Amino acid sequence: MTIEGKHIIIDAFMCDSTHLNDIKFLEEMCKKAALGADMEILYCYFHQFEPQGVTGVLVLSTSHLSIHTWPEEKYVSLDFYTCGTLELTSQVEFLIKELSSKQAMVYSISRGVSYPQLIKCEELGS
Template sequence: MNALGRHILAEIHGCDSDVLNDRVAVEEIMVNAALKAGAEVREVAFHKFSPQGVSGVVVISESHLAVHTWPEYGYAAVDVFTCGDSVNPWDACNYIVEQFRAQNFTASETLRGVLVEANQKAAV
């Protein structure tokens, strides 16, 4: 079986709350994560909430990276979705974990757009 993309959902804990609450820092980390993974950045949109927290998305030619932070809990929810074989989403995810100075994280990968071979019938 082949898939169109790989989607990583990461639960990142024990992060530096000052980093998570800094829109400029979070944006820079997410953009650099995309670049380090070999992606082509297309659009960037980030928002700082009051009194705290940052949300944002980096649109890449290969799909996207998104983040939502809760500095008061030292927690970030991150997803990295890449299509094709030229970008490794784990490279981006691991970079983000490192830059957020996380104590621990868990992540799961889901294949998106799983393609069924021509000689197989899709289950309905």
């Protein structure tokens, strides 16, 4: 068993604010991203804030996926962490597309490594 993993951090800007306040949409979107990577969902919890905003987490057998939204700012933060060598590029692109983000900063960090690393960041947008 390897302890190495991949941690993807997404800052998504200029998103569709309607989606960012729709708890059912966000929960289904996150589940589709995890299941699309053949990940096992162990636990799911989402919370709707008043007057707006959603926070949620999927506990996965390989780690987690979390989301926090600010509809008034059209902003979403996501963390997608998985153990092993699974490539998450298609899931990241799926999440950004579903949120209708016009600009996203995607950070990739290797976890479980005992050497210095350069954190990779790329800008994605429509």
